[in-house]
Each structure stands twice: as C-alpha cells, then as structure tokens.
Amino acid sequence: MYDVDEVVTERRGALAAIGRWARSAMLPVLFLACCGYFAWHAVHGERGLVAMEQRERDIAEATADRNRAMAELAAMERRVNGLRGERLDRDQLEERARQLLNMVGQHEIVVPYGADRRLF
Numbered sequence: 106m107y108d109v110d111e112v113v114t115e116r117r118g119a120l121a122a123i124g125r126w127a128r129s130a131m132l133p134v135l136f137l138a139c140c141g142y143f144a145w146h147a148v149h150g151e152r153g154l155v156a157m158e159q160r161e162r163d164i165a166e167a168t169a170d171r172n173r174a175m176a177e178l179a180a181m182e183r184r185v186n187g188l189r190g191e192r193l194d195r196d197q198l199e200e201r202a203r204q205l206l207n208m209v210g211q212h213e214i215v216v217p218y219g220a221d222r223r224l225f
Contacts, residue, residue, distance in 0.1 A: 148154050187194030188201065209215055 146153060150156070184197060186192065187197040203209060
C-alpha cells in the first residue's frame with residue numbers, strides 16, 4: 106500500500122515543479138503578448154499599414170480633385186482674360202452679349218437644352 110505522507114509529498118513536489126515552470130514561463134509569455142499587441146497595431150491600428158493605404162488613396166483622390174479644380178480655374182481665367190479691356194476677344198464678347206440679351210442672329214439655329222445640362 107501507499108503511504109499517505111509519500112503521496113502528499115509527491116503531489117507537493119509536482120505542484121512545486123509546475124509552479125516553478127509557470128514562473129519561469131511568465132516572462133517569455135508576457136514578452137510574446139506585448140510583441141503580438143504591437144505587431145497587431147502596426148498593421149491594423151489607427152496609424153498602421155492598412156490605415157496608411159487608405160490615407161494614400163484619399164490623398165490621390167484629393168490630388169485629382171485639386172487638379173480638376175485648377176484646370177477649371179485656369180479655363181475660367183482664360184475666359185475672363187478674354188473679356189478684359191486691354192485684350193478684348195470679340196468672340197467671347199459676342200457670346201456673352203448674346204447670352205445676357207437672350208438674342209440670336211437672323212440666320213442662326215437655336216438648339217434648346219434642359220436646365221440640368223448647362224454648357225458652361
């Protein structure tokens with residue numbers, strides 16, 4: 106038969122070994138958990154790789170919008186410069202006068218279009 110004291114001593118020894126193993130594994134497990142935390146945030150965090158790709162797409166869209174607006178501004182400036190006194194563009198002046206006065210020439214054809222389809 107087994108002696109109760111021997112069984113208790115063996116169990117205490119086994120529990121002590123498990124406790125020593127757990128204490129020795131605690132620091133590496135904590136280190137791996139911290140590394141995993143920072144690695145996840147480096148990819149998925151607010152300033153991670155995924156967010157960086159989204160910011161780059163947003164910047165590209167904003168740049169395209171800015172370029173489109175700059176081209177529209179340049180076209181408008183050309184039209185305005187054509188109506189200035191020192192370099193008067195007669196075609197633009199005539200076009201603007203016809204638009205304001207709502208008149209056309211005697212032999213011209215008028216093509217109507219809807220209000221939602223503005224020409225300029």
